[in-house]
Amino acid sequence: MKQACHYASRLASDSLDRPLSLWERLRLKLHLSMCSNCRNCDNNLKLMRQINTLIRKNHYGQLRLSEQQRQQLHKALDQHDNAIH
Numbered sequence: 001m002k003q004a005c006h007y008a009s010r011l012a013s014d015s016l017d018r019p020l021s022l023w024e025r026l027r028l029k030l031h032l033s034m035c036s037n038c039r040n041c042d043n044n045l046k047l048m049r050q051i052n053t054l055i056r057k058n059h060y061g062q063l064r065l066s067e068q069q070r071q072q073l074h075k076a077l078d079q080h081d082n083a084i085h
């Protein structure tokens with residue numbers, strides 16, 4: 001993984017736990033605009049986060065994925081499987 005990607009993915013996961021500083025947000029945004037890999041990772045991360053939040057809050061009934069989210073999730077899981085095998 002490239003250094004810039006490594007940094008961006010760390011910022012993306014940090015952003016789920018704490019608010020990023022303006023500078024960090026800009027760095028992340030800039031990187032995501034240039035790097036489709038990290039853009040996919042970021043989308044997957046957000047999707048997982050949404051699902052996690054709903055499950056934690058016991059809002060199973062509200063867990064309705066749009067068709068796009070469903071495809072995104074499948075793609076993420078496929079990538080995950082491919083990374084393992």
Ligand SMILES: [Zn+2]
Nearest residue numbers: 005035037038
């Ligand atoms: Zn990247």
